[in-house]
Amino acid sequence: MGKIAFIFPGQGAQYIGMGREISELYPSAAEVFEKANQALGFDIRDMIFNGDEETLAITENTQPAILTASIACLMPLLEAGIRPDYTAGLSLGEYGAHVLSGTFTFEDAVKIVRKRGKFMQDAVPIGLGAMAAILGLDRDVVIDICEAAQSAGVIGPANFNCPGQIVVAGETAAVNEAIRLATEKGAKRAVLLNVSAPFHCVMLEPAGEKLKAVLDEVEVHPMNIPVVANVTGKVIPSEDQVKELLIQQVSKSVLWEDCVRTMVEAGVDTFVEVGPGKVLSGFIKKIDKNLKALNVEDKASLDKTLEALKG
Incomplete structure (x- = not known):
């Protein structure tokens, strides 16, 4: 096996009950939901497990919900001693990559994306x-x-x-x-x-400006795993570029295909989609059908992925 990358899904992957099965099996995953509740000041776990699709689909809810479920699904992989060589995420998912790499604490990241969701929604009136x-x-x-x-x-x-x-x-x-x-x-x-809004275009620049003010208050820690940025499609060369790339990401094109090709050129042949859905796995196979795409969102997918990675 070549190198491994963990990749994190973006908005649209959400569903009621995501992360629940993993959190019932792994105390460390359950703790992620608890940390999210405390950081956000409301019961997002209940919204994810027992809420309705419409509420979950509101952008300022969707973003912290997907991040929380994704980091919960990450815990069993880390406990199994599996460490990726690279990480990336689609749009919102890039924050999951930064939590994995250690750039942001989970608590900081979940608060940032809650606000990011609101800023992105508010930037353009619905319908325009x-x-x-x-x-x-x-x-x-x-x-x-x-x-x-x-x-x-x-x-x-x-x-x-x-x-x-x-x-x-x-x-x-x-x-x-x-x-x-x-x-x-x-x-x-x-x-x-x-x-609900035209994400990743110049109309979202006001959201990027508001996001800058939020990111200015957050500490960036050293990256322990190389993160590939949406905006450039390349590995982020140093921590001092992290915030600027995330600000630009709101209103610039997401170069997901470029991100994947960068990791493949670096020797990655196995991608693990961590969190709800298999959207990114589908993209991986369309970029290069010879690549291995695994995912972790419940016990069945976790077992299959652990078997593939440890075998």
Whole structure:
């Protein structure tokens, strides 16, 4: 086996009950939920385990909830002595990577992402912005489509997830124009996403400014594991760049495919998605079908992953 990377999911992966089974089996995972409750000052564990989908889907709830469930799912891997060579996360998931690396304490990170979620939601009034997934077109074509669609308003590429899956974000009229152009260019699909704000575009710059004020109050600790940043697709060279990259990340494109390729070039052949869902595992397989994609979100997936990593 080559090198291992732990990767953390982003918004959209949430579901009621995520992390529950792991927390019932591992006291260290249960403690993560307790720490989240104390840090946030409300019972987010109850929201995650017993709440409703609508409440969980509110961005300022979703972000700390996914981070909490992800770090809970991380605990059994660490207890088993499995240490990754690299780590990264999709958008919100980058905070999970920083908790794993030691850059932020979990308590600091969960408070940051609670506020991050609120800032991102508040930056653009509901209805004024949109996001769309464009499937089956090359990166260059989608960039050209965004430039052409700027005649209808602000728009840009938001996520380069994997070959043939790119998300665009911006003003609603411009996103609809991009969908029309993408369909004309022969996209397999071009569809609006069910999101509350146009994440990862210039309309979110005010959220980045507010996030800066929050990050200014937080201590950054040495990185124990190399973290690959969404904004650059490269390993973060030093701790003094961590905050600036996270501020930019709110309003800049997420270069997920680049992040994965950077880790593969460094020798990673096994990716473990830590937390709810298997979205990133799907992207990994589309980037390179020879890569091994594992995940940990419940007992069954944990057992399978531990067997694969220890075997």
